[in-house]
Amino acid sequence: MKQVVVRPERCVGCMQCMVACAVEHSSSKNLYEAVFEAPLPAPRVHVAYAPGGGGFPNRCRHCVPAPCVNACFPGALSRDKERDTVLVDDFKCIRCASCAMACPFGVIRFHVSIQLPSKTVAQKCDNCIQRISVGKVPACVEACKTKALIFEDINIALQKRTQEVARAISKEIREEVVISEAWSTRLRFLSQYEGLRKVN
Amino acid sequence: MPEGSHKFQELTTVSDAQAMLEVAARSGIETVWDRYKAQLPQCGYCDLGLSCRNCVMGPCRIDPFGEGPQKGVCGADGDIIVTRNLCRMIAAGAASHSDHGRDLVEVLLNVGEGRAPGYGIRDVEKLKRVAQEFGISPDGKTPEELAKALAYAMQEEYGTRKSSLQLVSRVPLKRKEIWERLNILPRGIDRETSEMMHRTHMGVDNNWQTLLLQGARCALADGWGGSLIATEVSDIIFGVPTPKPSKVNLGVLKQEEVNILVHGHNPVVSEMVSAAVQDPEMLELAKRVGAKGINLAGLCCTGNELMMRKGIPMAGNHLMTELVIMTGAVEMIIVDYQCIMPSLGPIAKCFHTKMISTSDKARFPDMQHVEFHPHDAAKKAKDLVREAVLNYQNRIKERVVIPVSPTQCWTGFSVEALLQALGGSLDPLIETIKAGKIRGAVGVVGCNNPKIRHDYGHVTLTKRLIENDILVLDTGCAAVANAKAGLKTLEAQELAGKGLREVAKALNIPPVLHVGSCVDNTRIIVLAAHLANALGVDISDLPLAGAAPEWYSEKAVTIAVYVVASGITTVLGTVPPVLGSRNLTKMLLGDIEGLVGARFHVEPDPEKAAKIIIAHIEEKRKALGLEAKIL
Numbered sequence A: 001m002k003q004v005v006v007r008p009e010r011c012v013g014c015m016q017c018m019v020a021c022a023v024e025h026s027s028s029k030n031l032y033e034a035v036f037e038a039p040l041p042a043p044r045v046h047v048a049y050a051p052g053g054g055g056f057p058n059r060c061r062h063c064v065p066a067p068c069v070n071a072c073f074p075g076a077l078s079r080d081k082e083r084d085t086v087l088v089d090d091f092k093c094i095r096c097a098s099c100a101m102a103c104p105f106g107v108i109r110f111h112v113s114i115q116l117p118s119k120t121v122a123q124k125c126d127n128c129i130q131r132i133s134v135g136k137v138p139a140c141v142e143a144c145k146t147k148a149l150i151f152e153d154i155n156i157a158l159q160k161r162t163q164e165v166a167r168a169i170s171k172e173i174r175e176e177v178v179i180s181e182a183w184s185t186r187l188r189f190l191s192q193y194e195g196l197r198k199v200n
Numbered sequence B: 001m002p003e004g005s006h007k008f009q010e011l012t013t014v015s016d017a018q019a020m021l022e023v024a025a026r027s028g029i030e031t032v033w034d035r036y037k038a039q040l041p042q043c044g045y046c047d048l049g050l051s052c053r054n055c056v057m058g059p060c061r062i063d064p065f066g067e068g069p070q071k072g073v074c075g076a077d078g079d080i081i082v083t084r085n086l087c088r089m090i091a092a093g094a095a096s097h098s099d100h101g102r103d104l105v106e107v108l109l110n111v112g113e114g115r116a117p118g119y120g121i122r123d124v125e126k127l128k129r130v131a132q133e134f135g136i137s138p139d140g141k142t143p144e145e146l147a148k149a150l151a152y153a154m155q156e157e158y159g160t161r162k163s164s165l166q167l168v169s170r171v172p173l174k175r176k177e178i179w180e181r182l183n184i185l186p187r188g189i190d191r192e193t194s195e196m197m198h199r200t201h202m203g204v205d206n207n208w209q210t211l212l213l214q215g216a217r218c219a220l221a222d223g224w225g226g227s228l229i230a231t232e233v234s235d236i237i238f239g240v241p242t243p244k245p246s247k248v249n250l251g252v253l254k255q256e257e258v259n260i261l262v263h264g265h266n267p268v269v270s271e272m273v274s275a276a277v278q279d280p281e282m283l284e285l286a287k288r289v290g291a292k293g294i295n296l297a298g299l300c301c302t303g304n305e306l307m308m309r310k311g312i313p314m315a316g317n318h319l320m321t322e323l324v325i326m327t328g329a330v331e332m333i334i335v336d337y338q339c340i341m342p343s344l345g346p347i348a349k350c351f352h353t354k355m356i357s358t359s360d361k362a363r364f365p366d367m368q369h370v371e372f373h374p375h376d377a378a379k380k381a382k383d384l385v386r387e388a389v390l391n392y393q394n395r396i397k398e399r400v401v402i403p404v405s406p407t408q409c410w411t412g413f414s415v416e417a418l419l420q421a422l423g424g425s426l427d428p429l430i431e432t433i434k435a436g437k438i439r440g441a442v443g444v445v446g447c448n449n450p451k452i453r454h455d456y457g458h459v460t461l462t463k464r465l466i467e468n469d470i471l472v473l474d475t476g477c478a479a480v481a482n483a484k485a486g487l488k489t490l491e492a493q494e495l496a497g498k499g500l501r502e503v504a505k506a507l508n509i510p511p512v513l514h515v516g517s518c519v520d521n522t523r524i525i526v527l528a529a530h531l532a533n534a535l536g537v538d539i540s541d542l543p544l545a546g547a548a549p550e551w552y553s554e555k556a557v558t559i560a561v562y563v564v565a566s567g568i569t570t571v572l573g574t575v576p577p578v579l580g581s582r583n584l585t586k587m588l589l590g591d592i593e594g595l596v597g598a599r600f601h602v603e604p605d606p607e608k609a610a611k612i613i614i615a616h617i618e619e620k621r622k623a624l625g626l627e628a629k630i631l
Helices: A016-024 A067-071 A098-102 A129-133 A139-143 A154-169 A181-195 B015-027 B032-039 B078-112 B124-133 B143-157 B166-170 B173-181 B189-199 B208-238 B267-276 B280-288 B300-310 B323-327 B344-348 B377-394 B415-421 B427-435 B456-467 B476-484 B490-495 B498-507 B521-535 B554-565 B582-596 B606-623
Strands: A002-006 A046-049 A055-058 A077-080 A085-088 A109-112 A120-123 A149-153 B244-248 B258-263 B294-299 B314-316 B332-335 B354-357 B407-411 B440-444 B470-475 B512-516 B544-548 B570-572 B600-602
Touching: A002 A154, A016 A046, A016 A139, A067 A077, A067 A098, A085 A120, A139 A149, A149 A154, A181 B582, B015 B323, B078 B143, B078 B189, B078 B208, B078 B267, B078 B554, B078 B582, B124 B143, B124 B166, B124 B208, B143 B208, B166 B208, B189 B208, B208 B267, B208 B300, B208 B521, B208 B554, B208 B582, B244 B314, B244 B476, B258 B267, B258 B300, B258 B377, B267 B294, B267 B300, B267 B332, B267 B377, B280 B294, B280 B377, B294 B300, B294 B377, B300 B314, B300 B476, B300 B512, B314 B323, B314 B476, B323 B344, B332 B344, B332 B377, B344 B354, B354 B377, B407 B476, B407 B512, B415 B521, B427 B521, B440 B456, B440 B606, B456 B470, B456 B476, B456 B490, B456 B606, B470 B476, B470 B498, B470 B521, B470 B606, B476 B512, B490 B498, B512 B521, B521 B554, B544 B554, B544 B606, B554 B570, B554 B582, B570 B606, B582 B600
Parallel strands: B258 B294, B258 B332, B294 B314, B332 B354, B440 B470, B440 B544, B470 B512, B544 B570, B570 B600
Antiparallel strands: A002 A149, A046 A055, A077 A085, A109 A120, B244 B407
């Protein structure tokens, strides 16, 4: 079954996944209107700085078993087995944040519910199950043009990684396998700037 | 040094900045370094030059990893997008410098028409020399009439009528021929900027090479046009700089005096303030409010202009501009344009410091606007000084932190001053270069950037160069960094290698010469042209190099391009947004040398940059048939 797979080495830190995710989870689902909505929609994927350059798109792993589901007192968090997704029920959530305390990845945030604007509730990635049900890919995947976020069966994605590694090991090919000369040059300069800060 | 400031050593090498960062942290005041950290990770598309916002069929980006889109909606590939973006940076930088020149020409015109009280013609000889270059004979003309005629001729340089800028005639014939062959001879100052904006519009120039060539032409219209006019006219109106002592760093602020700072670029504003603070009426008022006097100091380029001509001290460079407010000792900062962070007004609100904007082109948050024009600048400057003096009463003495004592420095080395120090001709300098006592010369120029440890790039590079008998000329923020490190004292001669030390002692100069502000980078290329003409070679044959170890601005891009296009290889300390185009990167870092006889290097580590420059200078020496140390 396909899921969102993250390739952090491809993340350029543009944060378009965050914008697309927020727009997808807004009332209007339209960028130009979403930025004027009250409450403002919030992203469920979070890009942070990875020292050495580039970013890291941090998203919910929909763990099995999910610590957040186990921690939730009123049963607002539950697993949809068919779609392999951990979901929040805004009606049941009491904003106790036990889920956020339990989550080791920090992907649960608290915002005013779009469904129930009188409540602040836990918000997290919902795997864009609505989009998938009509044959679309998740919003973050659609936004990511470097394919740091892809929609793929995890084992197939890892098989491709094995193939890349195998090629890199091959003596003849090794010099040629530069995924992006521009990108690796940029990362080299960024770590040089950091390195020069070390006080001697 | 206050406790805990060691953690700021990673951000800045200088103790006055470290002390102020401590104050900022204690007071909860956000600085440029904080905002830089909050921006991380910065977008990789934009950093590689691979994003385009020129039209609303976009915005577009190119995937550097090859899997996503490789062309924008219009069909432009990475080479076109990256080069267009670089060229717009060149246009913006050229426009900034050239507007600065334009405003000076306006003052010159007003002086000629007697409508600029407070301004005059400080150097009539230079006025005559420059006028003659423009084919205007001084015979039978008063200085005012000559000024007016020259102003008209210079205004002509900005337009569409000419086929070549006048001051291009200063370059060696070989250099001019290269420009003609490449079709990059600058025709008109505004014209080249305008054409650059045209060419970068969607669907105009879609050839990255010709785009780059127009970028070079636009930059040359700045270096041999707008900026050079700015320097020459500033010298005519305010005086040609001569060597003099001065002081630098936050210690130039005085505990018991009214402190007024000028920030920005155009001496049109700062010179009027400088006159106003000497007014006896103002000094009397200062005493009445309990101050011992009025202390004027500079920030950034306008500070450089006042220092070069009047020895007025400098409080700091780009990354110091927020920190200086936090001393709590500044009654007023008067700004005009360029490099003034919009964060300054809000920071000043935490203190008694009054922030004043003076240019109709430049407004800022939380600044009071007092617009200066040639006909009323002198009066408005006096009004502002009065307001600053009265503001002394609002200073909270307990909050004042002036953490260091000032460092001495020598300043004022215009080309004219250098020639005079050499006895009226360049021959003594040429002889020492031929003899190898001085291996060559390097312009260490440019800004600060929080990406590079503050002042580390400038000072480290300069030290390595002078240790290797290379004369250093500095301008802009780099000049402040080197002065703060004590490299422009006579004692610094001891830090130089044997040959440079000997020459510096004989001429009674420091091993690092302050040449001026950023428009005064033209003094460096003019000197290079003089040397080349004296030796009958091209500028690219000379053992020279340029370096911008900590640059940030679009103006710096333009300067780097005009310096390289004029034949001087330049090392950059921060990488420009060109890596997204392999072709453009390869051209700038190599192939361009085949076209203009010079190239770029990118090297953030100043130790490595020094090695690159030293090797380059020795190569040039060898090619000239001089003794050279080739490893």
